Amino acid sequence: MMPQSPPSISSHALLEVDNLVVEYPVGSRVVHAVSGVSLQIARGETLGLVGESGCGKSTLGRAVLQLRRPTGGRVLFDGHDLTTMQGDALRLMRRRVQLIFQDPIASLNPRRKIGDIVAEPLVIAGVKDPDKRKQLVHEVLSAVGLDPTLVVGRLPHEFSGGQCQRICIARALILNPEFIVCDEPVSALDVSIRAQILNLLEEMKARFGLTLLFIAHDLAVVKAVSDRVAVMYLGRLCEVGPSEQLFARPAHPYTALLIEAIPMPDPDVRPAETVPVGEPPSPIAPPSGCRFRTRCPRADQRCSDEVPELRAVAPGQFVACHHPLI
Amino acid sequence: MNGNYLLSVEDVVVDLPTPRGNLRAVDHVDLTVGAGRTLGIVGESGCGKTMLSRAVLQLLPKKAKLSGRVMFDGQDLLQLPPEKLRKLRGRSLAVVFQDPMTSLNPVLTIGTQLIETLQEHLELDDAAATRRSVELLAAVGIPAPEQRLAQYPHQLSGGMRQRVAIAIALSCEPKLLIADEPTTALDVTIQAQILDLLAREQRRRHMAMIIITHDLGVVAGRTDEVAVMYAGRVVERAPTPALFKKMRMPYTEALLAALPKLDAAPHTPLPAISGRPPDPTRPLKGCSFSPRCRYAVARCQDEKPALEAAETKAHQFACFHPIEAHADANA
Numbered sequence: 339m340m341p342q343s344p345p346s347i348s349s350h351a352l353l354e355v356d357n358l359v360v361e362y363p364v365g366s367r368v369v370h371a372v373s374g375v376s377l378q379i380a381r382g383e384t385l386g387l388v389g390e391s392g393c394g395k396s397t398l399g400r401a402v403l404q405l406r407r408p409t410g411g412r413v414l415f416d417g418h419d420l421t422t423m424q425g426d427a428l429r430l431m432r433r434r435v436q437l438i439f440q441d442p443i444a445s446l447n448p449r450r451k452i453g454d455i456v457a458e459p460l461v462i463a464g465v466k467d468p469d470k471r472k473q474l475v476h477e478v479l480s481a482v483g484l485d486p487t488l489v490v491g492r493l494p495h496e497f498s499g500g501q502c503q504r505i506c507i508a509r510a511l512i513l514n515p516e517f518i519v520c521d522e523p524v525s526a527l528d529v530s531i532r533a534q535i536l537n538l539l540e541e542m543k544a545r546f547g548l549t550l551l552f553i554a555h556d557l558a559v560v561k562a563v564s565d566r567v568a569v570m571y572l573g574r575l576c577e578v579g580p581s582e583q584l585f586a587r588p589a590h591p592y593t594a595l596l597i598e599a600i601p602m603p604d605p606d607v608r609p610a611e612t613v614p615v616g617e618p619p620s621p622i623a624p625p626s627g628c629r630f631r632t633r634c635p636r637a638d639q640r641c642s643d644e645v646p647e648l649r650a651v652a653p654g655q656f657v658a659c660h661h662p663l664i
Numbered sequence: 665m666n667g668n669y670l671l672s673v674e675d676v677v678v679d680l681p682t683p684r685g686n687l688r689a690v691d692h693v694d695l696t697v698g699a700g701r702t703l704g705i706v707g708e709s710g711c712g713k714t715m716l717s718r719a720v721l722q723l724l725p726k727k728a729k730l731s732g733r734v735m736f737d738g739q740d741l742l743q744l745p746p747e748k749l750r751k752l753r754g755r756s757l758a759v760v761f762q763d764p765m766t767s768l769n770p771v772l773t774i775g776t777q778l779i780e781t782l783q784e785h786l787e788l789d790d791a792a793a794t795r796r797s798v799e800l801l802a803a804v805g806i807p808a809p810e811q812r813l814a815q816y817p818h819q820l821s822g823g824m825r826q827r828v829a830i831a832i833a834l835s836c837e838p839k840l841l842i843a844d845e846p847t848t849a850l851d852v853t854i855q856a857q858i859l860d861l862l863a864r865e866q867r868r869r870h871m872a873m874i875i876i877t878h879d880l881g882v883v884a885g886r887t888d889e890v891a892v893m894y895a896g897r898v899v900e901r902a903p904t905p906a907l908f909k910k911m912r913m914p915y916t917e918a919l920l921a922a923l924p925k926l927d928a929a930p931h932t933p934l935p936a937i938s939g940r941p942p943d944p945t946r947p948l949k950g951c952s953f954s955p956r957c958r959y960a961v962a963r964c965q966d967e968k969p970a971l972e973a974a975e976t977k978a979h980q981f982a983c984f985h986p987i988e989a990h991a992d993a994n995a
Contacts, residue, residue: 390851391822498940528708529878533922533936540931555851562924562934581930599856601881603920605908617823617854 351378351414352517352549353402358411360394360401367622371397373573374411376648381516384543384550386564386581388557388596390618394573395553399519402551403435404428415517433463436510440522442502446494452479453490456509463513478508481545482538500531507538511546519551524559536563557596561585566654569593572618572629575648579655589657589664592630628660636661669696669735670872671720671840676732678715678724684945689715689728691896691947694971697840700870702863704883704904706919707893710941713876716893717842720874721759722749737839755785758838760862762845764825768817774801774828775813778835785836800831804861823854827861834865840872847882859886880920884908889978892916895941895952898971902979912974912986915953951983959985 360372371394379385389395400406402413404420413420415431423431439445446455456479457471465471476486482504494502503523510518520539524532540563543550554560560567561581568578569592577590588594616633619625628646631637638661646658678690690712697703707713718724720734722741734741737756741749753759761767769777778797782788788796794813801809804827817825826846833841843862847855863886866873877883883890883904890907892900892915900913911917921935939956942948951957954964963984971982 390853500940529880529919530708530922530937531940533924533934534938536924537933537936540933556924557852558924558926561926561930562928562932564930585926595853597926599853600926601855601859601879601885602926603880603884603908603923605884605905607885617821 350380352381352416353379354414355402356412358401358413359409360397360406361409364622369621370573370624371621372401375575377568377578379549379551381549382547384552384564386560386567387551387553387570388555388560388567389570390555392618392621393570395570396521399521399551399553403437403519433513434515435517436515438506438510438518438520438523440525442499442506443494445506446502448494451490452492452505456505456512459509459513474512478512482508499527500534503527503535507542511542517549521553525554539563557600572621572624574629575658576630577657583652583655587664589651589655589662590659591634591636591663594663668698670699670737671697672735673720674733676719676734678719679729680725681727682945687944688896688947689944690719693898695891697872697874699872702866702873702875702887704887704890705874705876705893706880706883706890708878710944711893712896713893714844717844717874717876721753721757721842754781755836756839758833759842759844760829760833760846762848764822764829765817767829768825770817773813774815778832781832781835800835804831823850823858826850826858830861837869838871842874844876880923896944897982900981906979912981912988913983914957914959914987917987
């Protein structure tokens with residue numbers, strides 16, 4: 339068993355996160371937001387990252403992009419370590435990576451026109467020719483299903499949540515990035531609009547050859563778009579594996595609990611009686627050993643003494659548990 | 665409507681004046697809830713489900729215009745003087761909102777808020793009210809309830825706050841509990857716990873309940889009847905098992921189809937509903953769903969279908985071309 343061996347894809351990884359640690363002070367105490375996470379994302383792959391609020395999944399996404407500098411560990415993007423990169427080098431690298439946020443309305447400047455918002459990355463990247471910028475803005479707005487001539491002169495408040503998310507996606511795509519972190523991109527949207535945006539992300543991924551880190555708390559949404567899924571709990575990875583395999587045969591009790599808790603739109607499926615108990619403990623004082631042990635039906639002494647390392651339980655499926663389900 | 669129902673909403677219309685013109689939030693809605701029964705109201709944002717619940721509670725914005733009749737427990741709430749209404753709300757008509765942080769007072773302790781509600785409606789002295797508060801917190805699954813009484817809302821997690829809000833709502837043994845998106849702000853594991861808690865207390869107290877949600881999954885296992893709302897109207901209404909067995913209104917079917925399924929393979933394109941709901945200040949002449957409906961024909965644009973029963977009296981839908989008719993036509 340290799341300690342914290344990242345679920346390996348091979349050497350084709352576009353992104354490699356190695357033992358990433360993010361901690362930040364709150365008063366005199368420390369929040370252990372991300373505690374030694376390793377993962378790899380292959381070029382062209384979508385990795386889903388799920389977990390409850392406060393589990394560190396958004397912090398991980400931001401630390402990958404160096405929007406929050408990690409406390410420890412490395413983030414290799416296409417072979418370059420982003421954590422040691424500064425200034426211009428980092429700025430140049432950032433053109434290749436983008437971020438889409440949860441709240442599309444809040445992530446658009448309410449006083450700027452859509453055309454300017456979408457063109458801004460080009461301005462920052464030094465595209466000086468206004469005609470060129472205009473042309474690229476029109477292209478990318480058409481790609482996300484908006485009519486550029488109707489849209490560019492208007493303000494964000496004139497658009498619905500779903501349309502604002504399309505605009506955010508257009509802005510993220512305009513520099514032709516290779517990698518996008520999608521942080522709960524559809525959580526704020528209605529069911530009918532959510533499906534449109536998920537389909538759009540899939541289309542854009544195929545069209546622009548993107549690699550995605552898709553962060554969400556909704557397992558069904560994550561499964562719909564991800565090749566592989568990583569489950570996170572209180573700053574650590576519990577399980578990583580191919581989506582279908584992970585949902586069909588979860589190895590970690592926490593993964594099983596998450597799947598069980600999803601309300602099924604079928605009245606014949608009675609809500610599970612094995613109700614998940616309790617709530618996650620505070621990341622300020624996480625439990626010793628396995629962090630899930632305080633809610634785990636299988637926990638024993640070993641779980642409080644020893645931190646479980648990720649290890650293979652099936653081809654491509656890795657679990658950090660002393661008593662896995664498979 | 666007869667008096668067998670605890671709540672009956674009759675031809676309720678809610679109009680809101682906006683700078684863009686009149687916004688019809690609720691458009692001639694009829695609904696009933698029997699004692700001890702659970703009704704799910706499902707719809708997307710802006711469909712009027714929350715305004716409908718506010719109309720029942722008589723908590724509409726000041727400028728809103730309400731017409732119709734809301735009969736609750738033998739009284740017409742629209743005719744009730746404000747003082748009587750206030751006595752009714754919190755006592756026999758309780759509500760749990762989506763965001764427990766905004767429904768709890770941040771500068772009062774949990775105990776103060778619970779005891780205040782109890783003493784407002786029931787003749788309890790301080791000791792009895794405190795005792796009852798502790799019991800209530802224990803009943804909604806809050807550990808160490810005595811200590812919690814002295815805590816403030818910000819000291820609790822979102823799930824715990826929602827439990828407190830439920831404890832306050834249940835404190836005076838209401839006959840009807842309206843839960844407006846009670847779990848939307850919560851994580852999936854906490855959501856399951858809160859929904860189970862509501863179901864358990866509802867059964868135990870023989871209380872009627874309305875669950876308002878955008879998630880068909882939430883109503884599937886936990887309601888007796890479902891009403892689907894779109895653009896201010898109820899467009900389909902049926903006993904829950906009947907609805908999921910045979911959805912008739914294309915919107916209901918599309919709403920279910922648009923949900924990502926756990927048993928579908930990754931990267932399966934979702935059958936999305938194209939477009940978006942109509943502008944509520946610019947009502948359509950025909951069926952509100954017709955611009956997005958794949959079955960729509962000319963008649964759907966010109967004429968509004970009424971909510972009517974078909975083969976069973978309980979299953980109503982507002983559609984000229986309900987789902988099965990199409991299957992027959994294609995067969």
